[in-house]
Amino acid sequence: MFGKHDDKTAFQTWAQIERQIARDGLNEYEAEPLWQTLYLDASEIKKLLKYIREKATYGFLHPMCVLAGHTGARRSELCRARVADVDLEDSTIAIRERKRAQHQRTTRVVPLTLFARGVLADWLDEKEASPFLFPEPYRVDRERGEKAEPGAVSPKEASEHLNWTLATSRWDVIPGWHVLRHSFISNCACRVVDQRFIDAWVGHQTDEQRMRRQHLFPDSQQQAIDSVFV
Numbered sequence: 001m002f003g004k005h006d007d008k009t010a011f012q013t014w015a016q017i018e019r020q021i022a023r024d025g026l027n028e029y030e031a032e033p034l035w036q037t038l039y040l041d042a043s044e045i046k047k048l049l050k051y052i053r054e055k056a057t058y059g060f061l062h063p064m065c066v067l068a069g070h071t072g073a074r075r076s077e078l079c080r081a082r083v084a085d086v087d088l089e090d091s092t093i094a095i096r097e098r099k100r101a102q103h104q105r106t107t108r109v110v111p112l113t114l115f116a117r118g119v120l121a122d123w124l125d126e127k128e129a130s131p132f133l134f135p136e137p138y139r140v141d142r143e144r145g146e147k148a149e150p151g152a153v154s155p156k157e158a159s160e161h162l163n164w165t166l167a168t169s170r171w172d173v174i175p176g177w178h179v180l181r182h183s184f185i186s187n188c189a190c191r192v193v194d195q196r197f198i199d200a201w202v203g204h205q206t207d208e209q210r211m212r213r214q215h216l217f218p219d220s221q222q223q224a225i226d227s228v229f230v
Contacts, residue, residue, distance in 0.1 A: 011037045035173045040183040045069045060134040063123040068180035070116040072202040075177035081133040110201045
C-alpha cells in the first residue's frame with residue numbers, strides 16, 4: 001500500500017512571493033525555492049522581454065524568449081526550431097517535440113501573436129543563413145555528452161545567455177526558461193481560452209500536467225468568486 005504524498009508546491013505570482021519573503025523574513029538562500037514557483041502576468045512578460053531586447057548581447061535571445069513567452073514552447077523545442085517551421089503567411093510555427101512520443105519526434109502547430117510574428121519577421125531578415133532558426137555561432141563551451149542539434153544553439157547555451165543577461169537586474173530571480181512556459185499557460189487560462197486550445201499549443205496530455213501548469217492569478221480568482229455573490 002502506497003503512502004500519501006504532498007502535492008508539488010503551487011506556482012505563485014511575483015507579489016505573492018515578495019509578501020511571503022517579507023512575512024517570514026527569508027534571506028536570499030531561503031527564498032530561492034519560492035522563486036522556482038514564479039509565473040508572470042502579461043504586463044510583466046512584456047517588461048521582461050523589453051529588458052532582454054535592450055540588454056542581450058546575443059541577437060538570438062530576444063526572439064527566442066518572445067517565442068517562449070508567446071507560444072509556451074520549451075527551451076529544448078526552441079533550440080531544435082528550423083526556419084522552415086515558421087509560416088509568417090499563416091502566422092504559425094511548428095514546434096518539434098520529443099516528450100509526447102518516447103521514440104519518435106512529433107510536432108504541434110501553434111499560432112503566432114502579432115507581436116511574435118513581427119519579432120520573428122525581423123529576426124529572419126537579420127540572422128545569418130542557416131536552416132536553424134537560432135544557429136550556433138552564439139556559443140558557450142559545450143559540455144561533453146550534451147544533447148544539442150549540430151548547428152543550433154544548445155539548451156545549455158540558451159540558459160547561460162539568459163542568466164548572463166538577467167544577472168544583477170531585478171529579473172535575476174527568474175529561475176529559467178520554464179517561467180515563460182508557465183506564464184503563457186497561466187495567462188491563457190486567465191483569459192478563459194478554451195482548454196483544448198491550450199493543450200494543443202503546449203502539448204499537454206494528462207490532467208496532472210494541466211493542473212500543475214494552469215495557474216490562475218489571484219485577482220482573477222477573486223473577481224470570479226465575487227461575481228457569484230453580487
